[in-house]
């Protein structure tokens with residue numbers, strides 16, 4: 139039997155992970171099966187444990203189970219500990235290991251675009267799990283300053299309080315979305331506003347050189363506004379591919395090249 143991999147979520151039908159991992163496998167000459175696994179909203183733990191009990195090798199975790207996966211792990215990478223969420227699971231020496239490759243995926247996607255991260259000043263809009271997951275990898279990539287702007291200021295302030303000691307060389311501050319202004323190298327939309335079709339308004343006195351939308355495949359008012367300013371923009375497909383590459387690397391020890399799959 140070929141090595142078994144899966145992505146678990148609810149819903150799961152939309153997941154691109156099987157096709158990505160199959161494409162990486164083909165390119166690197168590795169044989170594997172990679173399936174979508176739908177778990178009931180209260181059935182993550184049972185489904186995940188059954189997968190590994192039946193000999194599964196590695197599992198990706200998507201919405202809404204990343205925090206539950208984090209809670210189940212016996213061994214966590216530092217970046218998963220800081221994210222408090224896990225998107226990549228595997229068994230090693232009888233223990234469930236967890237990592238989070240989302241933030242490195244964002245860093246790798248922006249690096250592939252040749253957007254400068256070293257010593258940069260970045261604005262992240264949103265203060266949910268998506269933002270939490272990218273702060274540490276951005277800091278590791280040499281980002282000098284990160285401002286987290288959120289509709290609910292208290293959530294951004296909480297994130298800064300939680301994470302500032304994990305990123306001692308990066309200045310981390312919170313801002314209310316209503317006060318959005320200033321000069322940034324990169325602005326990242328990490329809100330779920332584009333998924334719901336809500337508009338984020340980028341005011342005139344907010345200046346930036348690059349704009350990244352973490353969501354993909356949807357018309358994004360955030361990106362439309364950035365494009366109207368003629369700055370380079372990108373949506374989250376690159377991040378999706380890059381986080382999958384990082385998971386593939388954890389499981390197989392081989393790193394496919396991002397540019398081959400964009």
Ligand code: ATR
Pocket residue numbers: 263264265266267268269288289290293315328329330331334336337338
């Ligand atoms: P995720 O884990 O994907 O980050 P989340 O934890 O639900 O999801 O967080 C969603 C983020 O999008 C939050 O920062 C939310 O702002 P609030 O904390 O104020 O709720 C933000 N968000 C969602 N819809 C938004 C909108 N229409 N305008 C601005 N921010 C929005």
